[in-house]
Amino acid sequence: MTDSQETLLQKIQEQGDLVRKLKAAKESSEKVKTVQSFYGNLEEINKHLSQFSYLSGHMPSKVDIETHNKLDCNVHFQNYPHLKRWWYHMRSFSDSERSLFPESYHLNCMVKNYNANNKSVDQQIKEEVSKLLALKAQLGSEDAAPQKFVLKTAKGTRDYNPQQMTIRNNVLQKIITVFKRHGAECIDTPVFELKEVLTGKYGEDSKLIYDLKDQGGEILSLRYDLTVPLARYLAMNKINTLKRYHIAKVYRRDNPAMTRGRYREFYQCDFDIAGQYDLMVPDAECLKVVTEILDALDIGKYVLKVNHRRLLDGMFEACGVSADMFRSTCSTIDKLDKSTWDEVRTEMINEKGVTPDAADRIGEYVRLNGSIELADKLLQDEKLSKSKGAVEGLEGIKLLLNYCELLGIKDKILFDLSLARGLDYYTGVIYEAVLTQPIKIGNEDQTIGSIAGGGRYDNLVGMFDSKNKQVPCVGVSIGVERVFSVLEAKLAAGDISVRTSDVDVYVASAQKNFLDERMKICAELWNAGIKTEQSYKKNPKMLNQLQHCEENGIPLAVILGESELKRGLVKIRNISTRQEEEVPRENLVQELKSKIELLDIKEMNGPLAK
């Protein structure tokens, strides 16, 4: 889709919204008009009142009293239950209470509005609709007939076509292999949660949560990540230990940057270890998992930055920031990967209320990064060594780096004081994997930056427990969408190719009227577990059949011919070498199986191997 088309679609969307709003406004006015006209009709009043319960927020007004007084009290109420309810409710008010009722309720006002403005609303709707049609006509200018509506997926989302799904499934399979290698179990949770479950977990980002419409029943929201649902799951089921992975789509009403692999609907691949264990042991395994995954995906050199929330808080404390400003100062630090220190410093001072002195002291620290020696040096730092939190964080980092050395991943880890992570719920170690080199796609270099991240969150599960019982957790989330984007770009640039189906055998015929025979053979091959296809046409052309094999990478074709079948034979054709071989019909399955096995071995050792 071209850029200008996208702008046009945006305009159409906006114009559509406007028309919808106008129509809704008109409709609601019209409903009101009906209200006005039915005061003489008991059936209608009963029906109207069925929708208004005065117990749940609707206030009686003088209009109610008036109507009440007009009604014949000998009405056969049994036929009008809602009217009866209302009538007795009205009767229950004393005269002094009635005198306090407002003149009318808002519906009435809208009636007046409607009468005065209805004409102009109609006119306005007409005008705006014609603007909308003009925009749509612009879009489909080559097509005279107006489109029913603009055919698209929701903003920030996309379909995955077979090529993309193949890439996706390959990537996910590699990741799952690593998760399972570490003994992780798999769980899944619903795509929506009670809104309350998500409330108060994401800080400023809560505004990006998708809510479901209140259709009568529970108030629901789409999940924003997989971490909060995990915490809810642990608390709800009173689970104290779990090592699980969870691969699923999450939803954020962010401004999508789809070309860079940022969507409103996107996959997360999470690995988390829950349980009360010894310091940094599960945390170190999470880092090991990240390195195994990034190595398996083979998308370039990376560094795993680590830091500690206790150290960050201790550092803020040491620099003279007050405790209630730790989280907001932290979220400013988080922007250091995209902004310069000067920009961050300005935001800290102007928006977060940090003093210039404190900001400068913070600036001294956040430019530091290194290894275990840096941790040692900072433990001697005059200011930091006085902060209990900072010392705890530094000791933690030292232990973590020590374990990383034992796990053989020390050279991939960087202790970086500028790493902050956006989310509120982290309490201990935090980390982020960043690709250090741009990725070559076609002739262009593309930078993708952060590709995995996570940390320790020891208090999240307790937020769901009635007794605030904690289950300490640490985990990591792999940013697979960025991996997908890179591989899709490579595919588009011709750097890689994928096969979207695994069919091994195509059953073809050179002559007409072989559909019955083809069907019998297909069934035989399917029953033998051989991946097989045939044409859905009665009499397909030979050329088309062979072309289908070539286009879809199908290596073998069974070719039926009258003369061979008479002799009890069928031909097997190797599509790439074009060699053909006659085999006895009754040996067909066995012959194909050995040929497929040979091809599989060749592929495993051949240049296509990966």
Place this chain on the structure above:
Amino acid sequence: MTDSQETLLQKIQEQGDLVRKLKAAKESSEKVKTVQSFYGNLEEINKHLSQFSYLSGHMPSKVDIETHNKLDCNVHFQNYPHLKRWWYHMRSFSDSERSLFPESYHLNCMVKNYNANNKSVDQQIKEEVSKLLALKAQLGSEDAAPQKFVLKTAKGTRDYNPQQMTIRNNVLQKIITVFKRHGAECIDTPVFELKEVLTGKYGEDSKLIYDLKDQGGEILSLRYDLTVPLARYLAMNKINTLKRYHIAKVYRRDNPAMTRGRYREFYQCDFDIAGQYDLMVPDAECLKVVTEILDALDIGKYVLKVNHRRLLDGMFEACGVSADMFRSTCSTIDKLDKSTWDEVRTEMINEKGVTPDAADRIGEYVRLNGSIELADKLLQDEKLSKSKGAVEGLEGIKLLLNYCELLGIKDKILFDLSLARGLDYYTGVIYEAVLTQPIKIGNEDQTIGSIAGGGRYDNLVGMFDSKNKQVPCVGVSIGVERVFSVLEAKLAAGDISVRTSDVDVYVASAQKNFLDERMKICAELWNAGIKTEQSYKKNPKMLNQLQHCEENGIPLAVILGESELKRGLVKIRNISTRQEEEVPRENLVQELKSKIELLDIKEMNGPLAK
């Protein structure tokens, strides 16, 4: 969860809704109060007006005129852009237009309301909240502290725990194997679609669609099935041929019967063939796919009922039902699997307006079922043979049954005139797989009925195309949730067991202070691709470590001891046989690999095989 608890939860939910409504009503009144108090403050008026555009549905009133007149026209408008917009808009009305404005807009009326009723609202909220707390206290009677909120998943949804996920993944893997055997490609679509995409596709069931809240932007709904998104995908991308599978969750606000595997969020496994092909060739392959899947899942004997929408319509026509009543009569027939003919007949006559004579004639037909002979007989039927649709349907069924014979699945197919299928969009062959025997779970028999269904829908893609270009489609959906339910019940009854992680080796130590050594060995095994776990404790007890292996079916343990390590050895323990063996430390990976290979072979041939 007990039944009474569920009732209680329902009550809490309802009471919570009531409290929420009251609070919302109060809040909206309070907003209005603020509106009233700021008429002297330009900053505030500007802010207020920023939220009201008179171009998109808001009507000016006498209050606007009054405010306009009160304002000093020498105001520095550049500081108040919204005020400026409004001011110039107001000025644009002539006196005669102004005289037509209503006295006030509804916000004003609500202010009066608020003033009169605010006290009683507060009182009411207080009362209802205390009722809610009382209900919640009832729920957690064993727990004195009130729960923050009821911790649950949304109604009709559930989490999948690791055992359920293992079952699920095994079932899906078997299904995917069959789909791929037939050369299907995989696609995925977003979980929500523009609401317009779903509108008018599901007939009466449209009321079950989940809508997303309008948060400013597009109007979205959760997908109701995978068929309509497929049609949208084909039309949007102008794809004419595709054989695809799609496995994903869909959403229906139905009344869930979760014990019978019916949820509001549930998996669908769809296989569809799109393209203009020869009659019944892809349709027959869909039936073959269903049989292969049900055979692979091995959940009992089944029959595949087939019928044809053209035949049904022709039958209605022949029985004297008018064409505009075909679809509604058809949806009544669909209930024959759960209701008796008498009940269906009554509904037809009383609710759908079919004449008793016509209903009786339909009754004669719908009790018929059989094979190709029945189709032949019906082609001779005096009434049916006069209907073009019926003849077309019967000829189609004959061809389909013929192909089924060639595919070797004839004995599993039943031509059944009572099969109707609920959805509107089918146009040709329809089918449904039904288990014919109850399933034994523990000591009880459970009937699950329909387990797959589908049919031909030739007009759905065209509904999305601006030129109404058709792409004929046929497909099938596997009811995997019912399969999951059966297997979960078997698991609960102890009829089957599952292993939720695949770990092969546990690295343990008999003595203290071996964490470093364990870490090094784990890293080595992980790097060699061996599925390995260890304790996250520094000094775990030997008994706990071995117990973990037994509980999780881990077959091998590496046991570190000081004396062995000094001699350059480690012990490998076979958990089930309890045999231990010392091997050189440097050969550990190789030794473990051969042992795992042996175990895998044993398992494949052993009693655990399935």
